[in-house]
Amino acid sequence: MTEPDEVVDAELVDDDHLPAARPEPSPVARPIVDRHTILVPGEALPTEADQPTYTERDLYVSESTAERLKNKSKPKNTSRTYDNQRDLFRRWCEAQGRVTKPCTTATYVEYVATLIEQGRAPNAISVAMSAIRTWMPDDKKPGTAEARGMLNEYKKEWNKRVGVKKAPAITDDMIRAMVATCDPNHPIGIRDRAVLLLGRGALNRRSELADLTIGNVTVEPDGVALYFTSSKTDQEAKGEETFIPAWDDPDIDPVHATRAWLDALHQLGVREGAFLRALTREGRLQSRVRATDRGDHVTGDAINEWVRGRARQAGIKGWEKVTAHGLRRGGAQAIADAGGDPTGQGRWKKGSAVVKREYLDRASNRRDNPWLKLAQPASADE
Numbered sequence: 001m002t003e004p005d006e007v008v009d010a011e012l013v014d015d016d017h018l019p020a021a022r023p024e025p026s027p028v029a030r031p032i033v034d035r036h037t038i039l040v041p042g043e044a045l046p047t048e049a050d051q052p053t054y055t056e057r058d059l060y061v062s063e064s065t066a067e068r069l070k071n072k073s074k075p076k077n078t079s080r081t082y083d084n085q086r087d088l089f090r091r092w093c094e095a096q097g098r099v100t101k102p103c104t105t106a107t108y109v110e111y112v113a114t115l116i117e118q119g120r121a122p123n124a125i126s127v128a129m130s131a132i133r134t135w136m137p138d139d140k141k142p143g144t145a146e147a148r149g150m151l152n153e154y155k156k157e158w159n160k161r162v163g164v165k166k167a168p169a170i171t172d173d174m175i176r177a178m179v180a181t182c183d184p185n186h187p188i189g190i191r192d193r194a195v196l197l198l199g200r201g202a203l204n205r206r207s208e209l210a211d212l213t214i215g216n217v218t219v220e221p222d223g224v225a226l227y228f229t230s231s232k233t234d235q236e237a238k239g240e241e242t243f244i245p246a247w248d249d250p251d252i253d254p255v256h257a258t259r260a261w262l263d264a265l266h267q268l269g270v271r272e273g274a275f276l277r278a279l280t281r282e283g284r285l286q287s288r289v290r291a292t293d294r295g296d297h298v299t300g301d302a303i304n305e306w307v308r309g310r311a312r313q314a315g316i317k318g319w320e321k322v323t324a325h326g327l328r329r330g331g332a333q334a335i336a337d338a339g340g341d342p343t344g345q346g347r348w349k350k351g352s353a354v355v356k357r358e359y360l361d362r363a364s365n366r367r368d369n370p371w372l373k374l375a376q377p378a379s380a381d382e
Helices: 063-070 076-096 105-117 122-135 145-161 172-180 187-202 206-210 254-267 300-313 325-337 353-367
Strands: 217-220 223-228 240-245
Touching (some): 076 105, 105 122, 172 187, 187 206, 187 223, 187 254, 187 300, 187 325, 206 300
Antiparallel strands (some): 217 223
């Protein structure tokens, strides 16, 4: 028996007038908001549809820009130190089977604990912590509360066991004795005398002195003006001039010392470029063929050696502990003892806590010490 044909309702249309296909509903664009989003009345929610489409063109930088990025923000000395600390951390992570970058807070804390167990100096550990944390992506930096807490406790132990070691301040008597060892007829003696007097007068860091160019030095009748293009506290390289007044005593007059060194440079055929130069024992310019990326500029360590060498020749007790930083400390303390504020020189930040603690408070405590009235003999009027 034959089954009846199935009847299907359908619309009869011509072949060239087919009905339009029913459009698929378009996906709703997801809103992009977080707890920091602020909208004004009538403003629509921002969505993914509002975001631009980035291509490789938007993400790559040129080779020249990449080179600049390698040296951004940090002075070269700081960059080298940070690179070394990051390499040590990377190798430690590899040995421990931990992810180096971005690291977890637990890895960060464990590494700091390892440095403490190794007996590293607190300041060195602090530098390592900063180098590692600044190396991480902005949104994936490890927490610091636990590591800082451990380091603060360790500092207390360290200070009890080792104490705080500081470069001795170079006093007025010391500076005179050191200058007296400088041969005024030999280029090395002329250079070292200028370093001693300019370093003490300017109160700048040794690295800043090493970076000076001849164009940064202006000799005037009443003093010497040094223009420092950047510093540890001037990462934006705004620059600042430091003026060192002339002294009546020709032995310690920075004007006379600077003129003598500039004359010596001219005799050596140097009229531009680095202000402080490396010299041979004979007083000729030292070859810089194998020099580092500093070119004709000496390093801060070289200035350290010059200053320490003068302390040794002067027969200063404990000369082996003397550094160029002693010029900065000694000058700052002399200014504070005279009732002045060392932040006027040396490119410290105004209101520096270090200057207040190390120099101003020390001078005040000695000047206003209540025992002085008992220690000093009473006047005849009393």
